[in-house]
Amino acid sequence: MPELPEVETIRRNLESHIVDKQITAVDIFLPRLVKWPSADEFRARVLKKKINRLERKGKYLLLRLQGDITLIIHLRMTGQLYIAEAGHVTDRFERIRLHLDSEEVLVYSDARTLGTWYVMPDHELGRVHGLESLGPEPLSEPFTVSYLAAIFRSRTGKIKSLLLNQELIGGLGNIYADESLALAGIYPERPANSLNSDELEALHQAINTVISQALQNAGTTFRDYRNGYRQEGHNQHHLRVYGRKGQACPICGSTIVRIETAGRGTHYCPQCQH
DNA sequence: CGGTAGACTTGTAAGG
């Protein structure tokens, strides 16, 4: 699913529609998406609560609710979260619906049903696996070249795999990992500790550029992604390598190749990336 | 600790 730019776009879209609104009813059509507590207990805990803030950490969305509790949503591969007019939703993949004390509802739709929902007291957020162990995000102050150098120095694993590790860098996913390596001119299966200082500099710059452009373009709709208004993003028109197997590299014209790296599809230009 | 394969789940595209 959505990586950092997509989740952030959704957050920005939804914020003004849901902050300061009260949750007046909860429809849970697929209870197993609620990982904690039970679906019934989840409903009881969020009912009648006001939404104070909408935040994002990595690929997680956090609805800060009245009463020092937080509703945590991870969209995984195909989750969509959008605002709709009450009574005007037709979506065969709708899984959960939050009714607000406005004329709008917050709809969660998910074709592959891999998404995860939790509600936790704020002091127990550490129980949401992966949430508190996120590494620094691209474009953030602690995400520096020296940080990259430090985490890669002693690791022999493939650079592509490490870029996907959320504990090292928060928010990158398969599309932007490939795009960042393409922009930096680095072959995805290079051992991480083999990058020299110029390459580390180029990769750091490339990650920030790729994420920044994706944010400006309101995310990449390769297939399922939709923003908070159920609209497509625009960044799919600016991809260099992702999903472009057999097509020409925009830089050199060589044919883009697809391989499998650590179980994930990986796209690169054999001419530009070493 | 590091790294990888498999699992979860179901729709859609590509290809025969």
Next chain:
DNA sequence: CGTATACAAGTCTACC
């Protein structure tokens, strides 16, 4: 046109 296939924006667990 149906599907005997392949692949998918992610992460968690088991295992070496």
